Amino acid sequence: MDTLSSPAATAAAVEQPVILAQNLNHYFGQGELRKQALFDINLEIQAGEIIIMTGPSGSGKTTLLTLMGGLRSAQEGSLKLLGQEIQGATRQQLLQLRKQIGYIFQAHNLMTFLTAKQNVRMALELHDQYGRGDMDAMATDMIRAVGLENRTDYYAENLSGGQKQRVAIARALVSRPKIILADEPTAALDKKSGRDVVNLMQQLAQEQRCTILIVTHDNRILDIADRIVYMEDGRLADHPDPAALVH
Numbered sequence: 001m002d003t004l005s006s007p008a009a010t011a012a013a014v015e016q017p018v019i020l021a022q023n024l025n026h027y028f029g030q031g032e033l034r035k036q037a038l039f040d041i042n043l044e045i046q047a048g049e050i051i052i053m054t055g056p057s058g059s060g061k062t063t064l065l066t067l068m069g070g071l072r073s074a075q076e077g078s079l080k081l082l083g084q085e086i087q088g089a090t091r092q093q094l095l096q097l098r099k100q101i102g103y104i105f106q107a108h109n110l111m112t113f114l115t116a117k118q119n120v121r122m123a124l125e126l127h128d129q130y131g132r133g134d135m136d137a138m139a140t141d142m143i144r145a146v147g148l149e150n151r152t153d154y155y156a157e158n159l160s161g162g163q164k165q166r167v168a169i170a171r172a173l174v175s176r177p178k179i180i181l182a183d184e185p186t187a188a189l190d191k192k193s194g195r196d197v198v199n200l201m202q203q204l205a206q207e208q209r210c211t212i213l214i215v216t217h218d219n220r221i222l223d224i225a226d227r228i229v230y231m232e233d234g235r236l237a238d239h240p241d242p243a244a245l246v247h
């Protein structure tokens with residue numbers, strides 16, 4: 001039942017963890033059909049850590065990621081995100097929390113009828129604290145940071161897969177979230193675009209001291225992780241030998 005944590009994280013343990021799961025269980029379905037998807041998950045993640053989660057298809061990675069994003073409610077056990085308990089949290093508390101989290105999915109979920117910059121700007125419109133001019137400047141800066149300054153006004157549908165994914169990263173990072181959750185962010189990309197995308201996430205995260213949790217089967221990007229955790233049959237373990245993950 002030990003909470004998994006790296007030595008670096010333990011040294012910095014005076015700070016409260018950004019994500020703290022304790023004895024977390026999760027079930028899908030009701031009655032006879034009820035099936036347990038997560039079993040006794042214990043995980044502690046500190047500010048600024050980059051964690052990669054890997055493991056077989058159907059092992060529960062996306063389920064855990066969506067719980068950690070406040071996208072579904074915790075049923076059993078404890079899950080604290082940025083100090084807030086998710087188990088039993090109100091809809092309003094979850095909404096507040098989600099504003100501090102950036103999401104990147106395999107399917108980039110861009111609005112194809114909006115331009116690159118408008119897609120990024122949209123993430124800021126959800127927060128009511130920015131003025132129009134500020135939002136414009138922030139979106140422009142972030143588009144530049146992901147290397148798309150010459151595509152700012154292109155409609156998303158006219159961008160390549162790698163370019164769309166970079167817009168999705170810009171959109172996730174523009175509001176300077178404390179946590180970035182990414183589910184297979186490189187799955188649709190070729191080797192070079194995939195590398196560029198994770199390098200960019202790493203660089204921007206370091207600048208913003210943000211925590212990143214990436215679910216991936218892509219063993220070409222394992223090296224950016226401070227720590228790799230492995231999910232199998234709904235259970236989590238630190239993986240003893242990252243090389244053994246290559247499959």
Ligand SMILES: Nc1ncnc2c1ncn2[C@@H]1O[C@H](COP(=O)(O)OP(=O)(O)OP(=O)(O)O)[C@@H](O)[C@H]1O
Nearest residue numbers: 028029037055056057058059060061062063064231
């Ligand atoms: N909405 C749902 N209703 C019922 N069962 C679900 C639901 N979502 C996931 N499951 C089940 O929970 C288990 C874990 O699914 P999950 O999507 O978390 O796996 P995963 O590790 O992300 O897999 P993959 O690598 O294929 O994306 C699977 O057995 C799946 O069938």
Ligand SMILES: [Mg+2]
Nearest residue numbers: 061062063183
């Ligand atoms: Mg999944």
